[in-house]
Amino acid sequence: MLLTRKSASAPSAQTRLSRGLAGMLAKTIDRRSFLKRSGVAVGASASLATLAGPFNMIGRAEAASDKSAGGKVEIKRTVCTHCSVGCAIDAVVQNGVWVRHEPVFDSPLNLGAHCAKGAAVREHGVTENSHRLKYPMKLENGKYKRISWDQAINEVGDKLLAIRKESGPDASYWIGSSKHNNEQTYLMCKFVRLFGTNNTDHQARICHSTTVAGVANTWGYGAMTNSYNDMQNAKAIWFMGSNAAEAHPVSMLHVLHAKEAGAKIIVADPRFTRTAAKADHFVRIRSGTDIPVIFGVLYHVFKNGWEDKQYIHDRVYGMEKVKDEVMKWTPERVQEVCGVSEADCYKIAETMAKNRPSSIVWCMGQTQHTIGNAMVRAFCIFQLALGNIGKMGGGANIFRGHDNVQGATDIGPNPDSLPGYYGIIPGAFAHWAKVWNVDLEWLKKQYAAGMMNKPGITVSRWIDGVTEKNELIDQDPNLRAVVFWGHAPNSQTRGKEMVEAMKKLDLLVVIDPYPSATAAMAAMIRKDGVYLLPAATQFETSGSVTASNRSLQWREKVIEPLFEAKPDQTIMYLFAKKFGFADQLVGKKDGKQNIQVVKDEPVIEDITREFNRGTWTIGYTGQSPERLKLHMKHMNTFDVKTLRAKGGPCDGDYFGLPWPCYGTPEMKHPGSPNLYMTERHVMDGGGNFRANFGVEKDGINLLAEDGSHSKGAELTTGYPEFDHVLLKKLGWWDDLTEAEKTAAEGKNWKTDLSGGIQRVVMKVHGCHPFGNAKARAVVWNFPDAIPLHREPLYSPRPDMVDKYPTHDDKKAFWRLPTLFKSVQEKNKNISKEFPLIMTSGRLTEFEGGGEETRSNPWLAELQQDMFVEINPKSANDRGIREGEYVWVKTPTGAQLKVKAMVTERVGADTVFLPFHFSGWWMGKDMLDYYPDGAAPIVRGEAVNTATTYGYDAVTMMQETKTTLCQIEKFQG
Amino acid sequence: MISARKLAVAVAALAVTAGLAGCGETEQVIVYEQGKYQGKPDTRPWENEPGASLYTTSKWAKGDKSSWESALRSRSQNQNEYVRIGD
Amino acid sequence: MARMKFLCDAERCIECNGCVTACKQENEVPWGVNRRRVVTLNDGVPGEKSISVACMHCSDAPCMAVCPVDVFYRTEEGVVLHDKDMCIGCGYCFYACPFGAPQFPQAGAFGMRGKMDKCTFCAGGPEKDNSKEEFAKYGSNRLAQGKLPACAEMCATKALLGGDGDVIADIFRDRALKRGKGAEVWGWSTAYGKPDKAQQPAPKGGKS
Numbered sequence A: 001m002l003l004t005r006k007s008a009s010a011p012s013a014q015t016r017l018s019r020g021l022a023g024m025l026a027k028t029i030d031r032r033s034f035l036k037r038s039g040v041a042v043g044a045s046a047s048l049a050t051l052a053g054p055f056n057m058i059g060r061a062e063a064a065s066d067k068s069a070g071g072k073v074e075i076k077r078t079v080c081t082h083c084s085v086g087c088a089i090d091a092v093v094q095n096g097v098w099v100r101h102e103p104v105f106d107s108p109l110n111l112g113a114h115c116a117k118g119a120a121v122r123e124h125g126v127t128e129n130s131h132r133l134k135y136p137m138k139l140e141n142g143k144y145k146r147i148s149w150d151q152a153i154n155e156v157g158d159k160l161l162a163i164r165k166e167s168g169p170d171a172s173y174w175i176g177s178s179k180h181n182n183e184q185t186y187l188m189c190k191f192v193r194l195f196g197t198n199n200t201d202h203q204a205r206i207c208h209s210t211t212v213a214g215v216a217n218t219w220g221y222g223a224m225t226n227s228y229n230d231m232q233n234a235k236a237i238w239f240m241g242s243n244a245a246e247a248h249p250v251s252m253l254h255v256l257h258a259k260e261a262g263a264k265i266i267v268a269d270p271r272f273t274r275t276a277a278k279a280d281h282f283v284r285i286r287s288g289t290d291i292p293v294i295f296g297v298l299y300h301v302f303k304n305g306w307e308d309k310q311y312i313h314d315r316v317y318g319m320e321k322v323k324d325e326v327m328k329w330t331p332e333r334v335q336e337v338c339g340v341s342e343a344d345c346y347k348i349a350e351t352m353a354k355n356r357p358s359s360i361v362w363c364m365g366q367t368q369h370t371i372g373n374a375m376v377r378a379f380c381i382f383q384l385a386l387g388n389i390g391k392m393g394g395g396a397n398i399f400r401g402h403d404n405v406q407g408a409t410d411i412g413p414n415p416d417s418l419p420g421y422y423g424i425i426p427g428a429f430a431h432w433a434k435v436w437n438v439d440l441e442w443l444k445k446q447y448a449a450g451m452m453n454k455p456g457i458t459v460s461r462w463i464d465g466v467t468e469k470n471e472l473i474d475q476d477p478n479l480r481a482v483v484f485w486g487h488a489p490n491s492q493t494r495g496k497e498m499v500e501a502m503k504k505l506d507l508l509v510v511i512d513p514y515p516s517a518t519a520a521m522a523a524m525i526r527k528d529g530v531y532l533l534p535a536a537t538q539f540e541t542s543g544s545v546t547a548s549n550r551s552l553q554w555r556e557k558v559i560e561p562l563f564e565a566k567p568d569q570t571i572m573y574l575f576a577k578k579f580g581f582a583d584q585l586v587g588k589k590d591g592k593q594n595i596q597v598v599k600d601e602p603v604i605e606d607i608t609r610e611f612n613r614g615t616w617t618i619g620y621t622g623q624s625p626e627r628l629k630l631h632m633k634h635m636n637t638f639d640v641k642t643l644r645a646k647g648g649p650c651d652g653d654y655f656g657l658p659w660p661c662y663g664t665p666e667m668k669h670p671g672s673p674n675l676y677m678t679e680r681h682v683m684d685g686g687g688n689f690r691a692n693f694g695v696e697k698d699g700i701n702l703l704a705e706d707g708s709h710s711k712g713a714e715l716t717t718g719y720p721e722f723d724h725v726l727l728k729k730l731g732w733w734d735d736l737t738e739a740e741k742t743a744a745e746g747k748n749w750k751t752d753l754s755g756g757i758q759r760v761v762m763k764v765h766g767c768h769p770f771g772n773a774k775a776r777a778v779v780w781n782f783p784d785a786i787p788l789h790r791e792p793l794y795s796p797r798p799d800m801v802d803k804y805p806t807h808d809d810k811k812a813f814w815r816l817p818t819l820f821k822s823v824q825e826k827n828k829n830i831s832k833e834f835p836l837i838m839t840s841g842r843l844t845e846f847e848g849g850g851e852e853t854r855s856n857p858w859l860a861e862l863q864q865d866m867f868v869e870i871n872p873k874s875a876n877d878r879g880i881r882e883g884e885y886v887w888v889k890t891p892t893g894a895q896l897k898v899k900a901m902v903t904e905r906v907g908a909d910t911v912f913l914p915f916h917f918s919g920w921w922m923g924k925d926m927l928d929y930y931p932d933g934a935a936p937i938v939r940g941e942a943v944n945t946a947t948t949y950g951y952d953a954v955t956m957m958q959e960t961k962t963t964l965c966q967i968e969k970f971q972g
Numbered sequence B: 001m002i003s004a005r006k007l008a009v010a011v012a013a014l015a016v017t018a019g020l021a022g023c024g025e026t027e028q029v030i031v032y033e034q035g036k037y038q039g040k041p042d043t044r045p046w047e048n049e050p051g052a053s054l055y056t057t058s059k060w061a062k063g064d065k066s067s068w069e070s071a072l073r074s075r076s077q078n079q080n081e082y083v084r085i086g087d
Numbered sequence C: 001m002a003r004m005k006f007l008c009d010a011e012r013c014i015e016c017n018g019c020v021t022a023c024k025q026e027n028e029v030p031w032g033v034n035r036r037r038v039v040t041l042n043d044g045v046p047g048e049k050s051i052s053v054a055c056m057h058c059s060d061a062p063c064m065a066v067c068p069v070d071v072f073y074r075t076e077e078g079v080v081l082h083d084k085d086m087c088i089g090c091g092y093c094f095y096a097c098p099f100g101a102p103q104f105p106q107a108g109a110f111g112m113r114g115k116m117d118k119c120t121f122c123a124g125g126p127e128k129d130n131s132k133e134e135f136a137k138y139g140s141n142r143l144a145q146g147k148l149p150a151c152a153e154m155c156a157t158k159a160l161l162g163g164d165g166d167v168i169a170d171i172f173r174d175r176a177l178k179r180g181k182g183a184e185v186w187g188w189s190t191a192y193g194k195p196d197k198a199q200q201p202a203p204k205g206g207k208s
Ligand code: SF4
Pocket: A080, A081, A082, A083, A084, A085, A086, A087, A110, A113, A114, A115, A116, A117, A118, A119, A248, A249, A250, A251
């Protein structure tokens, strides 16, 4: 009702404001006023505002406004949970109530700044009118009923045990979370393995899996090479497929600072994004044609001889072969395929080449494609050609999404790896079983025969694990039980088919602070067999979180879990007890116990120390809880541009000990803020490209050329990775202590639990434990060794499909048949019926599937409607006006009822929909299907209800960025 | 500072030009005594005990306006990242 | 002497609404009342610019002039505050304000206007500083805690500056010089008078 009042006032204020803006001609209507006018009823919050009292206050934080009112006031330092920038927060807590939020100006990452989400996180501590899932619930006769924790653990546990007994452990699927902290995500990875399956995954699959695979295979580690902060050193920055201003708002603090210092900003995107609004140069591309654009730019680099020849000679393998492919992308061809002019390509090439160090940024715009793995490699190749990798101000700045998606990728529940990218080969299990203090033979028996070393199903495809014909899947049973442990269903494509899969399951469990769209979707189509378990948020537990730049930050517990919520580590322990592997979970064997347990809660610091002891590959070993806590306390001592502490107790460390932070904590490695930087000594965070692919390929040297090495290295040539044999050959073995020798015998730098090999190689001889090799421009183990453009499965251009067809179908790929060509062929001419390219992306106010943020009134008020951005031309052709409801129809037969936002932000061939909405299903509000009082304030159509089939040929990343739709006026 | 009366005149003059009020009689605007409002307390910020309220980091001497001002001025520099970053 | 002022740098503002939710949570402003808003011009086309707008605490405040019951007053540090106990919710101030700052929550079920609410520069109002009453009526009193407005302190890109006019004008001037453009600050002269007016230093730089 309040909104009625708002609706009347907002436009008039708008006019006055616009009038006042001298010199700024207002040609368009903006999204906010568009949305505000549309106005949604808010239920609880709105009616509360009508309470008596001069201010109509929502009367929360009663506890709080005056210290003299008594009660202990404490400051808890924590970190925003809404994106990977990692903005620090000082929470003011009085009598156990979170009453204020103070900016942490000392943080070198955000200097006190926040976007809408971060500035509104205190809502997580508000109990009045909370939309949280408050107690365990069970679906009975189509309605959610409250049950006790005991009943929940017992019933869910019994059912899972029964399913495991009847169909084996692989009949269950465990979707973990990038919002778990490192300790929880690591424990979950272990938990699922103890249950006996690799069927587990989390958000990284559908966010940056193509990046991780593509980048790691190019030069070593699949992560952001530099940092948000380091972008201040860049002289040019090229964003492609990243809308940082909305997805990583505080990163723009660093970017705009760089711009002020003269850096040139380029944005290439199908949409004129808010980031584009801040750019010096914007280039509109056709969605899904990133490779031709990048190669079209690289064409000019090579043509003008702007590539860094010495760097390529010393540090890159295969650039010549790539150049052959690049030179085929003549300006005419680029224009034909992408719609980008020669002038634009030249301009980007010139800007990036003449303003070095130059940096690149990409996000989901490149990763979420059937050829995502190739797109990201093309972008890597571009940076290698310019010699920008391993340079301050250069690098590949890959902005991760969720607050801890980097950490969950590194050490969390992945279907193809144990913590630290060890893989799931027998040696990896042997290594981790030892660290976990678990009997390896027992662990093997937990698995179904032959399944232990086979990558599990991915989260993008779990629905096919349920519904695919049994004889076609590469595991014995179909999936019968799915556990959503902190993951939204509306972030996965093919929603229409997802409800069919949900229907078929025997058991569906949601463990989450919010019921999430899963609860509503399930209640819409099921009568029973669904359980909801309330998990605590990250403000109700403590632990470490890895920001996009690989820095780890320690969160203090702000408040006790609200309502009946329990921290995830506790829930894991309770289930482990039920399943009979509680001792294994906490590493209790032979009179030793790795992780202490207090009132069913595994002690967080003990979990950190456990992964410290095992994760040698990527240097998660040096970040002891003590060191991390010290950093959080002395944030002010770190330099903002270099992230390095000048003096003080953390002197010489880089903030958050960005991984790799090699060796034991006692070795005092400072962390690595910029990867592969030869200008620095390895003990100063320097390095070089990783030797992970052998020493030569077809007679060509893969190791770095002579003279290219990290500063001060004793070996001045390229060298392979270190193991006990190489150490002995070099005569360095005796630098080990006796104890280290015993531990290191027969081991390599990744498996030596004493850390001795890393210590000797780095500290004594200044070398890099993972060797010194070249980056690979040609990744011969991938389907397209040299990145090739291939049209999306649902392409708007049949002529392009003929020229650039997709891959052949695959039979057993991540345990499932995966279609490429057959889908593309079948839909080759579908653009006649569905002529508009449908793409999706983020809004500042919401995160991921959005239930959490849409339940926060301070955020929900700002974006009240799901909408589609449509170009005036396409709108007029269809008789559609601004603000009207339209149907968005896709080839799956799904249709979405959303509001039209008519804007030139998108071109006439493209429409854009944000992906954070859920709670409507093809025109119908799902309010009735949520547990009472736990539905998000703002609900809308989930774009993924209507998205189509399509997966990356390496990682099973889903295609969300390029598919097709038609838009019609809504009648009804 | 401008006295309350002078301010009132200025305000009234503006109102006339805006055409929103018919006359410039000064009585329209109440005479305001700093630190109080129509008999209600509205303590001036620097008259508070520093640290009397939640989580105050700034330091000033109670009642000393200029020390409060300089505390705020130095806090303002948190809005200027150049101070921390340099160029 | 400190004169509290706001300034929003359109070259930096990314329309992230951080300032808006910072205000909402700091002052616990109810749904539908927006002390601060972000306005975007040329949305979606080249030239897109955003600015964050709230009460500008004008030197010569029009709201103060038109209020029939004289609820407004100006503090020594230049903050325009008002007394909710006396406000009759007539809405004149809303029409007078060049920035659309005054907000009116709905007081009852029948669409009556509630007491006016607006940005207080995080300085509370006519109640005992940092008392429960003050918080309930006016929100936080950060100035009395030696802090500056929550919105400006939390701005994602440090586009929004709030504090002593001289200090923030200096911060902005340095920036504008550095980038060599963008020196015009929307709303500054409307709120605080012309740049050349004595005691009202407006930022200068590049092309201003
Ligand atoms: S969502 Fe990201 S940018 Fe926004 S406050 Fe949180 S961490 Fe910072």
